[in-house]
Amino acid sequence: MASVPGARWYNAVWRWHFYAGLFCMPFVLWLAATGTIYLWKPQIEAWLERPYDTLAPAGPRARADAQVKAALAAVPGATLHKYQLPQSAGEAARVIVGKDGLETRVYVDPYQLRVLRTETESERPMRVISDLHGKFRAGSPGSYLVEIAACWTATMLLTGLYLWWPRRARGLGGVLYPRLRSGKRLFWRDLHAVAGIWVAVLALLLISTGLPWAKFWGSYFKEVRAVTGTLDGPQDWPTGSRSAMPGAHAGHGGMAMPHAAAPGADLDRVAAAVYPLGIAPPVLIAPPATIGAPWTVTSDAANRPLRTSITVDGGTGALTSRRDFAERHWLDRAVGYGIAAHEGALFGLANQLLGTLTALLLATLSVSGTVMWWRRRPEGLLGAPARLSRPRYGPVLIGAVLLLALAMPLFGATLSLVAVADRLMLPHCSGVRRWLGLAPIRA
Structure with missing residues (x-):
């Protein structure tokens, strides 16, 4: 057990980042691919419909x-x-x-x-892409699943920043660009960290601007607006199982x-x-x-x-x-600007290119994280990170988790379920704990 003050919190963050990453990576790749296609909707539809415009x-x-x-x-x-x-x-x-x-x-x-x-x-082709992107073409259950994945992706990004934020870095290598001549292990670590640092803010904006469409969060937001008296007529975006296409x-x-x-x-x-x-x-x-x-x-x-x-x-x-x-009400305008940016339509071609770059960096983050995990994991085990002893500050973590749970109720609900399972079930399942990396492996 680590004895350095704050090490317990650092270890917890690292493990949660690891588990969130394993859960989110397939979703991130899917959303990055379908989202990139949808970003280029104007050009794709213009090509598909050219026989009817000439x-x-x-x-x-x-x-x-x-x-x-x-x-x-x-x-x-x-x-x-x-x-x-x-x-x-x-x-x-x-x-x-x-x-x-x-x-x-x-x-x-x-x-x-x-x-x-x-x-x-x-x-219609782009309607299908939108439905695949937002709901896996599975209606409300698909929307819930995408929302949960988006919430945990935000958690993965924030915990990644918490872990990798440079404090004693010497130079910019491994911070703003990957070091290419330091071996494969350091290369993949740098690629993962650098991609995360470059993409974090853009990805968090992308996630937050996509939440108004989600079944649960969209309804939650609407209820909050009803309680606070900020509803201003019918909203200009759909939530739930209806299509999110314009x-x-x-x-x-x-x-x-x-x-x-x-x-x-x-x-x-x-x-x-x-x-x-x-x-x-x-x-x-x-x-x-x-x-x-x-x-x-x-x-x-x-x-x-x-x-x-x-x-x-x-x-x-x-x-x-x-x-x-x-x-329109300022909240409707804020969401409108966010949705337009999310869809790559707010500032033209530059918006589309920026969205595509964000998707590529998210894919890089997922692929590099998977490679790091696969190269390091012990055979037959999930291979969670080993317990280390570098200090971090617990109150920051607690406050961030509470804020995230309040802002994203599905994250709070799923986090509570996992925490209950961790507290009540895992202590009685030594084999599962060993496989997850929550207990030391004995020779």
Whole structure:
């Protein structure tokens, strides 16, 4: 047993960093891969949809109402949910219709009123990537699992900083860059530490900006806002088992609202009223839930600070309300900026490159940690770190754990379960303790 003051805390942090790392590494690699793909959504979707954005105009463009009728004919029994306002002459109309709880995107040639393609919204390629990234395509249980992994990844990063923060370093080798000529063992240690130091702040920002989508944390945040009186209308991002993709909430705050039969001339009047406003695309027009109520027009721009939501009287084309991003509650704006940065949309190509670099560094952290573990572990054992005696300060650790548990309730809940198991079960399981590295191995 270590006797140096603070060594007990250092040893505990090192072991928890090790166990958190083993649990998180597969998730980190998965989230880094799927997240990187999603970062490049604009370029990927532009390539996938190029056949529907380069149509040759053939005569006058049909009215929006006629385009919707062609789309509805392709999905018998469906109703109009959203009409995407075209932005160029060669762009096919995108009409989203709903039937039996499913939404279908219909691509319509606006000149010949031919249906070019139908696609289930939930099966669109980037929607699938988003669902894999946020929920493993497993609904709420998947969201819970991703959230737990994200919370423990934050813990892994913070404990890693606690362990590796340079205090008596001589030079920058092993701190800001790996030493390449000091042997394989030191190289992998340096690569792991350096990647962690460079990526820690960015990764923590990435995790925190992703939590509002999570089933548990998103609901927790919403309840806190309700109690504190900071809710300000429907939030601009979905939580829970619904898709986190842009567009899932447009029109009715993410709710599966009924839609009235759309009077033909109303849609054309709304479209004509919206065009001159210069709303950031894509612009989605949704019919009212009841005949006579205003139509809802929303910008679904990936860069959320550019978003606007307005309502238009379908009978007259008059704007009845408008709310820009700057008018939302400051908490909504903060989350909006965070989500836009998380998705790589806040400051263009630089944001995408920075997000990709963060994902690559997280993958490097995971791979180097796995290599270090595999090279050092005793045969047949998990190979937890040996007990050392370098001092650290216990109160800092305790305070950090309490703050993390308060900020991330699923982390607190899972930590409590593990602590109870550690206290009540492991003392009676000497074989498991030896395998985990919690008891000394005797010859």
